[in-house]
Amino acid sequence: MKHADSQSPVSFVANVARLPQKGLPVVIDADSGQRAALAGEHDLLSVESYRAELLVAPWKRNGVKVSGRVEADITQACIVTLDPVEAHIDEAVEALFLPQESKLGRQGFEGGGEILLDAEGPDSPETFSGDKIDVGELAEQFFGLAIDPYPRKKGASLEVAGDAEPEENKFQQKLRSLLGKS
Template identity: 85%
Template sequence: MKHSDPRSPVSFVANVGRLPQKGLPVVIETDVAQRAALAEEHELLSVEKYRADLLVAPWKRNGVKVTGRVEADITQACIVTLDPVEAHIDEEIEALFLPEASKLGRQGFEGGGEILLDADGPDSPETFSGDTIDVGALAEQFFGLAIDPYPRKQGASVEAKDEAGSAENEFQQKLRSLLGKT
């Protein structure tokens, strides 16, 4: 993944200073330019569809909980043949945030308290400063994690043979058949 621009192509900054009790619904649907930027950022051939449905809600006293899902249709290059491979992403999003100034937020970074981590449980809360959180960038993080790092076209396999030699032999055989020689 490239990180030339720190701002996400699907950035959506939510004001969490005064959230409604039921939460703030956020829907992010991309245009052509945003999908092209996502494809470049994540080294994909293309992003045909991208949509994030989120709910930004109050959590505990001063925290924020972001839930929802990100869905996308993408095309990647097969790692064996470089042919296009289509994939559908449907990833659930759940994240907790605490203000940096909160007691729990300070304990995690200053060692003032003990944090118990459960490998199967939810992630520990992240901290934020000010009264905004970029929920679009959060959705993009979940999108990026859901992309198959080794996409393969159905039936494509890496053979144990010397690939350079076998490719050269195959090329020579095709050339001979085109020239009418056996």
């Protein structure tokens, strides 16, 4: 997988110092090189399409809210047959960011205050330093989480046809012969 210091193939750094009140729309339509890099990063056979549509908007006083969708068509290897398995990803992207020096951010992470988390609600805010956030990398994280870790071709089974019963029958026959029963 990706190293902490490597850049996302679909990196898009948004300057969040002066965001418009309505937000900054960002569209990432990956080219063939970016799609090939995504396939390599996520152990996929191929990525046929990848598009992220995001809105980077101000949140509270100094925070940033990133929301939108990432859609992709991918091909994975079946975990049973290794045959290609096609899949469509359509994942919502939603994240909150607070500046590192933010009082709310410090309180939540240093235990000086409380941030209530809802298991079904959004994740707790992440912190950022400076005035830039890589929203492309964020979209790639949501893309990665949406990939089926165990893709299986329709009808493929982990049991090999006919193997389970004969082994069991051989065992039963051996047991019967040892016990002197027929």
